[in-house]
Amino acid sequence: MNRWKSLLAMVVLAWAVPVLAVPTGITVRVKSKDAKFIGTTMGGALITIRNAGTGELLAKGVTSGTTGNTDRLMRHPVTRGAVLSDTAAARFSTTIDITEPTLVEIKAVGPLARTHAAAAASVTQWLLPGKDLNSGDGVLLELPGLVLDILTPAVHTTLAAEELPTTVELRANLVMMCGCPVTKGGLWDAGRFEVRAIVKRNGAPLGEFPLAYAGEPDKFSGTLPLKDSGIYDITVYAFDPATGNTGVDRTTVVVEP
Structure with a gap:
């Protein structure tokens, strides 16, 4: 009987222990269609990251940095897996605390220096706890216009x-x-x-x-x-x-x- 009470206590304790959130990194870059990255010289692009199911705002910020390397972006043929950005290229980087796989909507609006010309683009994808989206170009969005x-x-x-x-x-x-x-x-x-x-x-x-x-x-x-x-x-x-x-x-x- 005492054994069963001990097991029950352990189960109750397990349920009572809160699930710890795991910091998960994400980098977003925004590219102009047929051109380069949208960065500081154009006011950047506004980035919002939301829980796609609930609409909860998880992160918000503005891309900053340079327009990137002209040769890499515009002159060299792009092959599979090629990274378009360099270390100075405009980006927004953040860390989100999540406890479970979360479907997120990542949206970009810009350029902010010319709001009458601003366009928007978004993507929806899964974000896994502790699985950063920072490698390569990170999450890359393209704005037409x-x-x-x-x-x-x-x-x-x-x-x-x-x-x-x-x-x-x-x-x-x-x-x-x-x-x-x-x-x-x-x-x-x-x-x-x-x-x-x-x-x-x-x-x-x-x-x-x-x-x-x-x-x-x-x-x-x-x-x-x-x-x-x-x-x-x-x-x-x-x-x-x-x-x-x-x-x-x-x-x-x-x-x-």
Whole structure:
């Protein structure tokens, strides 16, 4: 009888002992599609790691570091198992305490320096206690898109009807999501991008107007003829037909009657 009481006590004690959480490391890197890592120069990318079942936030942070090695990322053929990052390449590293295999959602949003151009990507995978995800590139996410900023006309540029007819310069700055430059004949060749302005006047389509490479890195320009008063809504886009990367920005011009 005493033997059975002892066994029962041991079982009860085993159930009463808390399961200890195990620190588990994870590194996340975020790469711009057809370009390099999104790091400090572009404000980084926001990383969130959540329990996929409960939605509980397990970790949060921002990638920091350099855009990485250009030759390794853009010039050398990528073979199976090849590591794209170097020690300086942008990343977010953290440690999560878990007690059992946990399905997690890892999400990236960026670049944070240009929120109007920000894209998001996520992956769901199992995280095992004590089995770090730090080797190689860690967890690698890719963000599509381009960062396009309209430089002129500034939003709500106002003209008087007496100035008509006139033209307004359309000028835009275009870079990759990692901040990598767009130049004539460069690694990201300006000639491969289609850059155009879609214009509406008082809500009615007015037409599309091309912007061409302006002769200096990242800059594209064109002209918009103005003949009538009204509110001109200008959406400028850049598109790379080879990759599908797209960037968009918007501004307005008001011609008062």
